[in-house]
Amino acid sequence: MEGLQLQSQTDKKGKLYVIGIGPGSVEQLTIASRDAILNSDYIIGNGTYLDQVKELLNDQKIIRSHMGKEVDRAKKAVELAEDNVVSMVSGGDANVYGMAGLVLEVAEHHELDVDIEVLPGVTAITAGASVLGAPIVNDFAVISLSDLLTPWERIEKRLMAASEADFIISLYNPKSRQRNSNFRRAIEIIQKTRDGSSPVGLVKNALRGDSQEMKVTTLDKVLDYDDWVDMRTMILITTPESRIWGGNGMEKIITPRGYQRKYDY
Known part of the structure; x- marks a missing residue:
């Protein structure tokens, strides 16, 4: 047998x-x-x-x-x-x-x-992070804002917990025609516990050639881009320890890993 x-x-x-x-x-x-x-x-x-x-x-x-x-x-x-x-x-x-x-x-x-x-494949957080520089080299959380399969109340709890725990936060599926307020609601939740100076990166169509677009701003100004955000956009909300380097459309976000506390370089 x-x-x-x-x-x-x-x-x-x-x-x-x-x-x-x-x-x-x-x-x-x-x-x-x-x-x-x-x-x-x-x-x-x-x-x-x-x-x-x-x-x-x-x-x-x-x-x-x-x-x-x-x-x-x-x-x-x-x-x-x-x-x-x-x-x-x-x-x-x-x-x-x-x-x-x-x-x-x-x-x-x-x-x-x-x-x-x-x-496995390259996901939006790592694709977007590569465009933005080095924003996620420390602990991070990934949260989808789509409430099609997950109740919004549960999404709110995850947003608040990740923000309070000082995680770098990546937002997936931020906005669609049917869910055009979830991005704003999520940012307002995070703003309750996170310093407004925290750098924020937004990448649309990451690593998709000429259609790729990016914005670098701060938490207290990110809602200025509310109309620009759509389902193809990945948002990275860092912490006050992160910083923006460069200018003239070439900005990068750097999140220190912690080496600066142990070494001189």
């Missing part, structure tokens, strides 16, 4: 990848992610993300979807992975507000018996 079971497992050809494709260009993909996409039978994803890796889409069968159809995508990926190599693509990192959790939940529910591999 053991031999038969081993043979059955060996004969299975299904495989499911959940791939974080990073900021939005093939150059920012890991080599492992690129290879998985090139060697898959099916590629499934939001049309926006599929377009970002279109140069890797050749002979694979492509299943395009759109926002709000995440459950349908996950179910289709699990179904196809029984007998095919399937890649589910997710923007940024698949674990950071991405598709990894949902895909694994659906796979668990349907008792999928094939290998599942989650491949």
Whole structure:
């Protein structure tokens, strides 16, 4: 019986990848992610993300979807992975507000018996931080302002706790047409406990070529950019220990790691 079971497992050809494709260009993909996409039978994803890796889409069968159809995508990926190599693509990192959790939940529910591999990608906080300089080299918290799946009351508690604990705070999904006040509400919560001089960086379309934009300001002035912020914007709110270096549109944010307290340089 053991031999038969081993043979059955060996004969299975299904495989499911959940791939974080990073900021939005093939150059920012890991080599492992690129290879998985090139060697898959099916590629499934939001049309926006599929377009970002279109140069890797050749002979694979492509299943395009759109926002709000995440459950349908996950179910289709699990179904196809029984007998095919399937890649589910997710923007940024698949674990950071991405598709990894949902895909694994659906796979668990349907008792999928094939290998599942989650491949990491560059997420918005690290992409945006690289544009801004060195703002997150100390402890930080990442908080999504989308209350579609998380109650706003819980988001408020997380914002207050992170601010009081002096974490550098990254805000994801700050604003959409339906949620155009959440960014302002979040900043007002943080302003209650954090010094207004704290540097703040805003990056739109991080590492997406000519569409990338950035702003550097302070906590007491960041709401001047309320109309500029949208769903493609990642916000980094640092602490008074951080500082802004440079000018003329070339500003960088530096957050000391702590070396200055031990060494002379």
